[in-house]
Amino acid sequence: MTEGHKPLRDLLTELLAPALSSTGERPAITQLQRLTGGAAAQTWAFVAELESESHALILRLGQDQQQFGAALSKRQEAQLITAARHHGVLAPEVVVSLPEDNPLGEGFVMRRLAGEALPQRILRDDRYARARENLTGQCADNLAAIHSIPQTRLDNIPAMDADTQLDFYRSAYLGYPLRSAAFEYAFRWLRQHRPDTRDEALVHGDFRNGNLLVDEQGISAVLDWELAHIGDPMEDLGWLCVNSWRFGRRDKPVGGFGQRDDLYRAYERASGRVVKADHVHYWEVFGTLKWGVICLYQAHVHLSGSEPSLERAAIGRRVSECEVDVLSLLRGQQP
Incomplete structure (x- = not known):
């Protein structure tokens, strides 16, 4: 550990002493x-x-x-x-x-739990071959559990239906200098084809390959809950199928490891909800556009100089992928 980490180490020592020890023993922070x-x-x-x-x-x-x-x-x-x-x-x-x-x-x-979060390893390493067979069903089970959490147990989680999110992402999009005909078309299509749903639940908001910790048997933890909100549970299913989260495995639309029909059937069994393919398709279109706007945001943070970051710059370059994907979806083709 370098001297530059000392303030963080000292804070963790003070914070964890009562949390980890009934006697208040101060832990040594290493590694x-x-x-x-x-x-x-x-x-x-x-x-x-x-x-x-x-x-x-x-x-x-x-x-x-x-x-x-x-x-x-x-x-x-x-x-x-x-x-x-x-x-x-x-x-x-x-x-x-x-x-x-x-x-x-x-x-x-x-x-800290055991497991792998890097999608490329999860999708390609022989070590995770059995996990890949299990992941679609486990995703369905965990999504059903998330969507069943009583809203009375949730404190100050924002409600975000399709209109609210479209307003938010449209406003964000207009704040960046790039204009995209593909994104403009997608915003208009999404306004005109909003699904008629009265079913609201907790939505994870970022449930995808890359936010799942995976061991040899499958999911060991669902990570990164910062985009959670109250909304349409089908949003999570559509987001999981966005092409960007397949990491090159375009033939397996569910995270690069599964098929939509298998996901839908497993989710219906676990949740008791009926899944309509066109309803999930709407949210896959929305998710593709949403990721495109987030890519614009990451590029803007880097290019504006407020936080230069190679990672943000690399994400920003993926805007064009989202343009191609959203147009493919709107033409009735699978990206």
Whole structure:
């Protein structure tokens, strides 16, 4: 650990002493390192060592000044993960949230679980061959569990129907200098084809390959809850099928590992809801446009100089992929 990590180490020591030890023993913070990935938040891995045991942990910090506007605060995210875990979702255990007015901003510490989150490895390594067979059904089961969480257990989670989200992403899109004919067409199509749904539930908002921790048997944890909201549960199914989250496996629209019909049947069994393909298609179109606008945002943060970042720049270059995908969907072709 470098001297530059000392303020973070000291804060974690103070924070975790009462959370990990009934006697208030101060843990030694070792193996502290920032992990790759995560353009919207910092993620740190470390070990908290007590005299009798060690705890492998993860620290999630929100980059509040550059957080995309629709995201939950880290405090809300921690509360939501805890509620989801209590309702049978495979979610990490939150150990403690950072107190207000600490120098690092909002964040929380959770248990570190075994598994792989990099989609390319999940989709290609022989180690995860059996997991790939199980993932579609496990996605359906976890989505059904998420969508069944009583709204009375959810505190200050925003409600976001199709119109509300279209307003938000349209406003964001107009704030960036690039104009896209494909995106303009998609915004108009989505306004004209809004599904008639009265079914509202907790929506994860970013349930996809890349936000799933996977071991040799399948999902070990559902990650990254910062875009959660109350809305149409079919939104999560459509987002899972967006082409960008297949990572080259275009023949397997569900995350690069499964087929839509299998996902729909498994979700119907687990949730008791009826899935209509055209309803999910609407949200796949929406998800493709949404990701395109987020790519514009990431490029803008980098190019404006407010936070130069190779990762943000690389994401920003994917706008053109979204344009091709959304036009393919609107022409009745599968991207």
